[in-house]
Amino acid sequence: MKIYERLMTIDRRIIYAILLVVVTLPLVFPSVLKVTPMTPVEKLFTAVDNTPDDKALILDCSYAPQIKAEVEPMAIAVLRHAFKTRKKILVLSLYVEMIGLATRAINQVVEEFNSVAETYEDSLIYGRDYVFLGWQPPPIVPMLGMGESISNIYVVDYYGNQTDTLQIMQKVKNYNDISILVALSGSTIPISWVAYAQNRYGLRVGVGCTAVSGADFYTYYQTGQFTGLMVGMKGAAEYEELVEANHGVKGRRVASEAMLSLTYAHLIIMLFIVIGNIGFFLHRRRK
Amino acid sequence: MNISTDPWVWIASILSLAILSFLYKENPFFRAAEHIFLGVANGYLVTFYWHRILMPILFRPLFQQGDLLLIIPFIIGMLYLTRFIPRISWLVRIPIAIYMGYWTGVLIPATIQAKIIKQVQGTILTAPNFQSWNAGTMGIVWSVTVFIGVLCTLSYFYFSREHKGVIGVTSRVGIVFVMIGFGAAFGYTVMARISLLIGKLQYLLGDWLGIIR
Amino acid sequence: MKKRIPLILIFVAGLLGVISFVIPHPSYQVYDEWMRNDLLRVLSAFAVVLALGSLLRVHFDKIRRKRRNWQYSWLLLVAFGGSAIIGLFGGVAADGILPTTVRSFSFDIQTLYENIVIPLASSMFALLAFFMASAAYRAFRVRSTEATLLLTAAFIVMIGVLPLGYSISKHLPAFVQWILNVPNVAAQRGIVLGIALGVVATSLKIILGIERAWLGGGE
Numbered sequence: 001m002k003i004y005e006r007l008m009t010i011d012r013r014i015i016y017a018i019l020l021v022v023v024t025l026p027l028v029f030p031s032v033l034k035v036t037p038m039t040p041v042e043k044l045f046t047a048v049d050n051t052p053d054d055k056a057l058i059l060d061c062s063y064a065p066q067i068k069a070e071v072e073p074m075a076i077a078v079l080r081h082a083f084k085t086r087k088k089i090l091v092l093s094l095y096v097e098m099i100g101l102a103t104r105a106i107n108q109v110v111e112e113f114n115s116v117a118e119t120y121e122d123s124l125i126y127g128r129d130y131v132f133l134g135w136q137p138p139p140i141v142p143m144l145g146m147g148e149s150i151s152n153i154y155v156v157d158y159y160g161n162q163t164d165t166l167q168i169m170q171k172v173k174n175y176n177d178i179s180i181l182v183a184l185s186g187s188t189i190p191i192s193w194v195a196y197a198q199n200r201y202g203l204r205v206g207v208g209c210t211a212v213s214g215a216d217f218y219t220y221y222q223t224g225q226f227t228g229l230m231v232g233m234k235g236a237a238e239y240e241e242l243v244e245a246n247h248g249v250k251g252r253r254v255a256s257e258a259m260l261s262l263t264y265a266h267l268i269i270m271l272f273i274v275i276g277n278i279g280f281f282l283h284r285r286r287k
Numbered sequence: 288m289n290i291s292t293d294p295w296v297w298i299a300s301i302l303s304l305a306i307l308s309f310l311y312k313e314n315p316f317f318r319a320a321e322h323i324f325l326g327v328a329n330g331y332l333v334t335f336y337w338h339r340i341l342m343p344i345l346f347r348p349l350f351q352q353g354d355l356l357l358i359i360p361f362i363i364g365m366l367y368l369t370r371f372i373p374r375i376s377w378l379v380r381i382p383i384a385i386y387m388g389y390w391t392g393v394l395i396p397a398t399i400q401a402k403i404i405k406q407v408q409g410t411i412l413t414a415p416n417f418q419s420w421n422a423g424t425m426g427i428v429w430s431v432t433v434f435i436g437v438l439c440t441l442s443y444f445y446f447s448r449e450h451k452g453v454i455g456v457t458s459r460v461g462i463v464f465v466m467i468g469f470g471a472a473f474g475y476t477v478m479a480r481i482s483l484l485i486g487k488l489q490y491l492l493g494d495w496l497g498i499i500r
Numbered sequence: 501m502k503k504r505i506p507l508i509l510i511f512v513a514g515l516l517g518v519i520s521f522v523i524p525h526p527s528y529q530v531y532d533e534w535m536r537n538d539l540l541r542v543l544s545a546f547a548v549v550l551a552l553g554s555l556l557r558v559h560f561d562k563i564r565r566k567r568r569n570w571q572y573s574w575l576l577l578v579a580f581g582g583s584a585i586i587g588l589f590g591g592v593a594a595d596g597i598l599p600t601t602v603r604s605f606s607f608d609i610q611t612l613y614e615n616i617v618i619p620l621a622s623s624m625f626a627l628l629a630f631f632m633a634s635a636a637y638r639a640f641r642v643r644s645t646e647a648t649l650l651l652t653a654a655f656i657v658m659i660g661v662l663p664l665g666y667s668i669s670k671h672l673p674a675f676v677q678w679i680l681n682v683p684n685v686a687a688q689r690g691i692v693l694g695i696a697l698g699v700v701a702t703s704l705k706i707i708l709g710i711e712r713a714w715l716g717g718g719e
């Protein structure tokens with residue numbers, strides 16, 4: 001077999017094996033990579049940070065289990081940020097298959113904070129500091145309906161409590177009481193928030209999305225329809241960095257830990273593409 | 288190394304490996320895991336539709352609190368089930384028509400506003416758009432570039448006329464923008480896919496095998 | 501009648517949807533809220549009943565006729581039945597009549613979700629990394645100027661968004677941001693505008709009864 005043929009026909013199992021090794025080794029032998037936040041993530045962080053005391057923020061955890069690795073670190077970072085700065089927060093999911101992930105994220109972060117809380121005031125209390133609204137279908141119902149009344153849409157919360165009896169909900173009635181909604185999603189849900197809730201009620205929308213949607217979403221970020229934007233695992237790592245650097249929140253930074261693996265994997269894929277093209281050029285020259 | 292003793296972690300890991308075995312080839316373990324996924328995911332769905340929708344929104348208000356207006360959605364909703372009765376299966380079109388019609392109607396003005404008017408507003412050459420870049424005079428250059436890029440991209444996708452003359456030139460410029468856009472999207476897609484693999488390995492090597500913390 | 505009634509209904513419902521957006525008058529909003537919050541929400545729940553009915557019918561049929569790989573349908577039905585019983589009687593937050601903990605072993609619906617649905621779904625997507633790497637190696641050939649442009653942009657974005665980009669040059673991440681904000685936005689916006697016009701046109705065709713594929717076959 002000629003050299004160019006070899007370069008162009010590497011067995012797929014070899015590619016798989018190399019990729020697996022390249023991704024695994026940096027996880028087993030970790031090394032810290034400094035993450036520098038980019039402007040779209042900084043804008044989102046600032047918008048959440050500037051939530052006034054008389055307003056709440058909404059976290060929409062509409063990410064499916066398939067993309068958990070990319071988006072869950074974002075949810076955890078935003079929750080840590082909100083809880084540390086004592087912002088009132090309402091959490092929801094727009095699809096049923098995603099609600100369990102929101103439950104996981106909330107349980108994890110509440111446990112983190114409450115395990116070190118010393119007084120009742122320090123603790124995160126359900127209904128006083130946060131509410132898990134759960135899920136109501138189809139997505140457009142909460143998107144439009146919460147502009148009039150949040151309690152009318154979410155009659156009961158995730159745990160079955162009447163939402164209008166919860167302490168937060170005495171002051172948070174509709175979008176007028178919301179400073180920003182952070183939509184975490186792997187689909188076009190953030191655009192729907194803009195199309196329905198922002199157009200009609202002027203709700204500010206910040207976004208955390210999978211890297212696949214990243215390039216598409218920049219057009220909405222550029223028009224200001226998205227207040228801020230974090231893209232993929234790198235975006236999550238940037239938000240983790242901002243939360244730790246600005247508010248001293250210590251906790252496992254899953255996305256930041258992955259940066260070295262991510263870097264090596266990118267390099268190896270680029271190398272494979274280059275090898276394939278070298279073979280292609282040699283082959284073409286022969287012809 | 289600190290292997291998990293939690294039976295659920297073992298179940299989750301074995302199921303994960305069954306799916307990953309597809310890399311070798313399609314096999315009975317993969318098929319079994321696939322069917323288990325569908326079964327449990329739908330069981331989960333039923334749970335939430337019953338406890339969080341049908342009970343609090345329909346059955347409790349209708350049958351316990353006597354909100355008789357809900358009889359209308361109840362009857363129209365039941366028409367969905369006529370799909371299983373061939374003689375009257377056409378009635379399924381009624382709830383579909385109402386549901387689809389309303390959302391389609393809502394979609395039209397929302398799309399025009401969010402995806403057409405706002406996008407055009409962000410493209411036209413105005414002072415606020417120049418300033419939005421925070422780049423001084425270069426803001427004007429970037430705005431003009433976006434303006435030209437959008438027009439040229441649109442002309443590239445305009446197939447009602449042959450790409451000759453002016454349209455030929457603009458569509459050739461358009462393809463440059465499109466390729467850069469697709470390149471950026473591809474670059475990000477690589478990141479997305481690798482991230483998902485990393486997430487899986489973090490679970491298997493961390494939560495299950497305890498090799499990483 | 502079998503087609504005319506649905507076509508009239510879709511026209512009327514579509515019109516009501518458009519009006520809801522342009523008439524923010526409280527008297528109309530009361531009606532609109534009822535339409536959305538009561539009627540359509542309940543309809544969405546019944547649509548799921550229809551979908552589940554179809555899924556179960558397909559698998560019962562597969563078992564009855566002993567079609568290829570019919571044994572796996574049993575697995576699906578058992579997994580569905582088991583999790584539905586646990587969820588329906590055990591409750592959303594393990595608050596139902598069915599106990600979902602035996603000693604320290606929990607099997608409530610959230611536990612099933614976290615340990616069966618999440619790992620299976622995430623594993624399916626983890627596979628894509630391997631396929632993507634292999635496909636990129638095989639198919640990404642610099643055959644033309646356009647392909648070169650695409651590959652160059654991809655490589656710059658790949659390196660520039662990572663921490664490595666900042667190590668190479670602090671200007672590289674800024675350049676990537678420029679690519680994403682300027683040429684990328686121009687291209688994506690052109691595409692968004694095209695798609696949006698298509699969505700509006702198709703929606704109008706559906707409401708006006710020109711597009712009738714949703715009616716399905718038959719009379």
